[in-house]
Amino acid sequence: MKRVAYSVETKNKVIEMKIKECSTREIMDQLNIRSKTQVDNWWKWYRNGETHRFNQQIGKQYSYGKDKEELSSEEALKLKLKRLEIENDIFKKVQSIGKEVVPEIVVELVNELKNKYSVKLILETLNIPKSNYYRWKNKVSKIDEVEIKIKKICKDYKFTYGYRKVTALVNKAFKEAINHKKVQRIMQKYHLNCKVRMKKFKKPGSAYYRTSNLVNRNFRAEKPLQLLLTDITYLPFGKSMLYLSSIMDAYNGEIIAYKIGPHQNQKLVNDTLNQIEIPKDCVLHSDQGSVYTSYEYYKLCEEKGIIRSMSRKGTPADNAPIESFHSSLKCETFYLNSELNSSNDIVIDIVENYIKNYNKVRIQQKLGYLSPIEFRKLAA
Structure with missing residues (x-):
């Protein structure tokens, strides 16, 4: 193709149209320019402060202007002013950010200014090697990817997971291990x-034993159904008060039986216990509530071959795992979203869905960031 020489006026017109954000195709059609590369080169020279190159002859693109003595005083002044303009623009950005020029800030600056100036010129002004910039850019891109994943995990789990659990889920998604401090x-x-x-603080009551405390806050179990924990909690979120009686397997924190009813009575507790088959000599730990110290409960445990254990009076920490479960249930549902408070049927549905999710999906740090059912199946 025969090369065409364009006037300085045409090149300046190209720059004016580019500043007005006209497309390259539109510029070529309007000014009858054959090559897209030429338009890109002129725009690059302008952004680099090298408008003196508009006067160069065809075929001199790479040698023209290398010797600064070839520039006229007017062109040299224009180049100097362009450089000062770029420096002023860049350092105003740095000042507005209010931070030192660290990798993240450099990448942010280049992203903001690269449509106005060339990356090369910005880095020269900041006195930063090109290789450093691209290494930093790749690192920042990785950080952005991790941040997006962390935001998604927190949102998916309704901000109920702390940084340790989030770290475990992030590390499952990325091959490279992410430090928990970084996630935090x-x-x-x-x-x-x-x-x-x-946090709730209660003054412990005097030690009064209906049955000995065989657990003594040692909630470790070597196998399923070796140590069970039970308790009742209030559900004041519907049209009337409801009560949840539940039984937890200390081995993996799984809720293996539960019952929701309108009364905190003996039937509620006994019906919960009758839902499951329990091996003989299993320890069942509870507080000293009247339903657990009753004759009916004592007889039912005796029939099933269950060994009873009880916390000290007024000391919920003696039954901490299931107390914590009931607290998590309320904090992660009703307390987090007051709009969930509605009819009794909706409250029951929310509790049942939470227990299902707690057993199958919700990971626990003490289980190696597995859900209770995942842990039980893996151990088996």
Whole structure:
């Protein structure tokens, strides 16, 4: 193809149209320019402050202007002013950000200014090697990818997971291990921290035993159905008060039986216990509530060959795992979203779905970041 020489006026017109954000195709059609490469080169020279090259002859693109003495005083002044303009623009950005020029800030600056100036010129102004920039850019891209994943995990689990559980899920998604401190910093940066529950303090009552405390806060079990924990909690979220009686297997934290009823009575507790087959000599730990110290409960446990154990009076920490479960249930559903408070049927449905999710999906740190059922199946 025969080369065509374009006037300086045509080249300046191209720059004016590019500044007005006209497309390259539109510029070529309007000014009758054959090559897209020429338009791109002129725009590149302008962004680099090399408009003196508009006067160069055809075939001199790579040698023209290398010797600064060839520039006229007017062209040299234009080039100097262009450089000063770029420096002023860049350092104003740095000042507005209010941070030192670290890798993340450099990448952010280049992204903001690369449509106005060339990447090469920005890096020269900042006195940063090109190789450093692209290494930093790749690192920042990785950080952005991790941040997006962390935000999604927190949102999917309704901000009920702390940084340790989030770290475990992030590491499942990425081959490269992400440090938990880094995950914590990102969660703090975007205010993604787990919803903190208020701590409750109760003065322990005097030690009064209806049955000995055989557990003594040692909630470890070597196999399923070796140690069970049971308790009742209030559900004041419907049209009337409801009560949840549940039994937890200490081996993996799984809720193996539960019953929801309108009364905190003996039938509620006994019906919960009758849902499951329990091997003889299994320890069943509870508090000293009247339903657990009753004759009916004592006889039922004796018939099933269950060994009873009871917390000290007024000391919920003696039955901590199931107390914690009941607290998590309320914090991660009703307390987190007050709009869930509705009819009794809706409350029951929410509790049942939470228990199903708790057993099958919700990971636990003490289980190696597995759900209770996953842990039980893996151990088997």
